[in-house]
Amino acid sequence: MKLIVIFPGWGTTESLYQKIDLQGYEVLVVDSFDEEDLVQEIRRENPTEINFLGWSLGSILAFKYLKSFEVNKLILLAPTLYFLEDQPKIVVKKMIRDLKRNQFKMLVNFSRLNFYNKNSYQDYLVEYKNELQKLDQDYLEDGLKFLLEEDLREMDVVKGITPLIVIGKEDQIINNTSSKQVLDYFKDYSVHTLEGVGHNLLYEAEDRINNLIRGYLND
Numbered sequence: 001m002k003l004i005v006i007f008p009g010w011g012t013t014e015s016l017y018q019k020i021d022l023q024g025y026e027v028l029v030v031d032s033f034d035e036e037d038l039v040q041e042i043r044r045e046n047p048t049e050i051n052f053l054g055w056s057l058g059s060i061l062a063f064k065y066l067k068s069f070e071v072n073k074l075i076l077l078a079p080t081l082y083f084l085e086d087q088p089k090i091v092v093k094k095m096i097r098d099l100k101r102n103q104f105k106m107l108v109n110f111s112r113l114n115f116y117n118k119n120s121y122q123d124y125l126v127e128y129k130n131e132l133q134k135l136d137q138d139y140l141e142d143g144l145k146f147l148l149e150e151d152l153r154e155m156d157v158v159k160g161i162t163p164l165i166v167i168g169k170e171d172q173i174i175n176n177t178s179s180k181q182v183l184d185y186f187k188d189y190s191v192h193t194l195e196g197v198g199h200n201l202l203y204e205a206e207d208r209i210n211n212l213i214r215g216y217l218n219d
Helices: 014-019 035-045 057-068 089-101 103-113 118-133 137-149 176-185 206-218
Strands: 002-007 026-029 049-055 071-077 164-168 190-194
Touching: 002 035, 002 057, 014 026, 014 118, 026 035, 035 057, 049 057, 057 071, 057 137, 071 206, 089 103, 089 137, 103 118, 103 137, 164 176, 164 206, 176 190, 190 206
Parallel strands: 002 026, 002 049, 049 071, 071 164, 164 190
Antiparallel strands: none
16 A cells, blocks of 8 residues: 655645545545654554655654655655744744634634735635634644744755655745755755745645646656
8 A cells, every 4th residue: 555644734724635636545644743653653554655745844744754764755845944944933933822812813814825826815715714713723833833843954864765846936934945955955856846836835736736746656
């Protein structure tokens, strides 16, 4: 059984990842920051092949778990090694405060920054409004605290993997320069910058993302 482990971006719903064409693969969407539990969950699946997909915050998680598994393919969307390089610590702390005051309003404001195309943002909000309202606050807060703490800029070069890296040129959350820093940690890679796309590549560039992912997995 071929498995793809999805490490999601912060403040997103599990159903968003159904937009990715992963036919032929079992999919596990990570919903915890407990390292031991996740390692055990993946091992219980007993896959013949393990692949990782990490988006934004999820890219940091994907990097951290590479040491625990022999990963075949690695897909990184809007990756970062150190979130605070783009978003100051005071901003993340304010997000934690606002999350406790009015979770849905805070998620709406954050989601708006994920989009370059305003119409795409409005469509996204209509489609996922109900699910955004149901996201677990403790999990969201854990994610923000994770971003405050993690800095992978001193990690070792990753050997034996040629990742697919996709960046939205108009990303307002993680700038292109920061995302491209991950290239220094691989000998070979395939990198694509999508014009007219912000941070939420999965929604704003669904067809282009799926074409890139399917081509990479089938290679």
